[in-house]
Amino acid sequence: MKLFEDRILTDGVVAPGGIIKVDSFLNHQIDVAFLNEVGREFYRLFRDDNVNKILTVEASGIGIACITAQYFDAPVVFAKKSQTSNLDSDVWSAPVVSYTHHREYTIRVAKKYLTPNDRVLIIDDFLAMGNAIVGLNSIIGDSGATTAGVGICVEKGFQSGGQRIRELGLKLRSLAIVNLDGEGRIFFSEQDE
């Protein structure tokens, strides 16, 4: 998505350790008008996949998922990273190692919010090692629902998550695939429209 690539070039920041910071418009401050264009694009990419539910994981995925859900007229479910007193005890769960948080945690979805009739679009802001997406896909599989697709805002082309998700046979679409050259400058992988 050219609009997304352009926004990364304008407002994204490369930090040490291969961190791509997009916190000025995507995952700390959120440009909601821009997010509407993102949601519209995800709809264009997945509108023929009979999506009836959108699944993401707290926290950064939630805003993107909610705005996108408006185009699909589907509810959002977000996986929780902690066992709170207002979460059912009857949950599907999966372990996830976080790249940005340097820790392992368990993601949980109450069983009643995923059913075998669901065709689920997974939405997230970043795809790096793919651990969160693999965990969400595992939860969908456990529930008997089907993963209809995976929509990512920023895929890191220099990490293995994209290959891993594609090898699972999932339909993955990333709005920008970011690579870094030898001097830490951003360039994008070519993609079909």
Next chain:
Amino acid sequence: MKLFEDRILTDGVVAPGGIIKVDSFLNHQIDVAFLNEVGREFYRLFRDDNVNKILTVEASGIGIACITAQYFDAPVVFAKKSQTSNLDSDVWSAPVVSYTHHREYTIRVAKKYLTPNDRVLIIDDFLAMGNAIVGLNSIIGDSGATTAGVGICVEKGFQSGGQRIRELGLKLRSLAIVNLDGEGRIFFSEQDE
């Protein structure tokens, strides 16, 4: 907001310890069409308050804030509960004790996303003891910005947060003020429209 009260009566669940569960439509699964009515109502309540930014805290507030922000044509900023490698080190912070998570944590907002020109609407799903809202308001004060108002989905009338926020002189509007009678049944405080 009658629509919100009705939805609580239909789909809300009272759990031991005064927990009001609205996870089927608000903070685990999210009914995004319903959230649009919520956003429209917050706009009606705060449209004359010159709001130019919406502030919430991860995770449950983010979807509500993003949908609401569409009506104000304003960006969202969400405070983070952990120091991640993609968050600036130059932050405003405040300590918050969580009622549902039974722990204390620090919320953080990068300094560059709040300025003295900002008139900030705080949005959150629940108001119980008011700790998160007091923390967000303190961060806004530190930054030199102004709290234009506080929009809450579910205020617990049987806890002290509402009184605490009103005593700070803030314009607080809650879409439903929930009370529990002696048998744990829900009833709502009367409010002006």
